[in-house]
Amino acid sequence: MFKDLFSLVGRIALVTGGSRGIGKMIAAGFLAQGASKVYITARKAGPCEATAKKLTAAYGGECIALPIDISTLAGIELLATEIRKREDRLDILVNNAGAAWGADFDEFPESGWDKVVNLNLKAPFFLTKALAAPLRAAASAERPAKVINIASIDGIFVNPQETYSYAASKAGLIHLTRRMALKLIKDHVVVTAIAPGPFASDMNRAARDHADEVSKRVPSGRIGDTEDMAGAAIFLASRAGDYVVGATLTVDGGVAFANAGIKGEGWAE
């Protein structure tokens, strides 16, 4: 009964932004748990294909690159069409591709708003909608399909960095997750989110290049690693997470709780 609780054997998944960072950690974890196919996307074809090749060689299943920019509705439709051409059903969608922008409040440009909100908040909604048919086709009461949105602890507590559109997009994504979950659960599609803390990546260069410094501000005393992120995503994607509906799982070594007061560590004023 419990043997296959975390198994993903035979599942077909799509992880946006799977060429590197957190998306790659999740794609690797799914393949390691037996997923038969994991599609990954990114704008840059070279790194996307290189990662797909590497993950296919490392694990039993197949990792397939679909290099498509999903910052526009046209790109989202193109990706959904490519998936629908190849698959009748999609068991797991991970809305992970994201971007950040930091600028002084008085200088913050509209482009820094649109780029971030379009990719972090609008794309997860419209990609899920565009893939609703294969997700519903995969879903049953016994084995629901899964949508996992990658939010951030910046959507839970106020990060002192001036990343206004990022913070708003991630807080919005956490609430969008709840709203979509209550709609799609009727079709046995379970929607949840993960709110990561610091993980080494191109986006989080501080965690990547100054892990020791960043670790001092993490109650766990370290930044997150591949197993931490893969473990959370595997839990939500597998049978083990079937009854977790609309919730956001914080995976941050305690950072959000440590900063839950009015004046979190790092505030300059």
Ligand SMILES: NC(=O)c1ccc[n+]([C@@H]2O[C@H](COP(=O)([O-])OP(=O)(O)OC[C@H]3O[C@@H](n4cnc5c(N)ncnc54)[C@H](OP(=O)(O)O)[C@@H]3O)[C@@H](O)[C@H]2O)c1
């Ligand atoms: N790392 C952290 O500490 C941390 C913490 C909290 C939340 N997160 C969230 O985790 C997610 C992944 O972040 P990361 O740190 O792994 O960042 P990353 O290393 O910059 O990876 C971002 C991924 O998204 C792809 N991407 C970016 N723009 C895209 C677009 N328009 N269309 C398609 N793909 C696109 C990138 O590939 P291309 O550049 O080739 O397009 C790459 O594969 C994001 O949603 C981020 O907000 C990260």
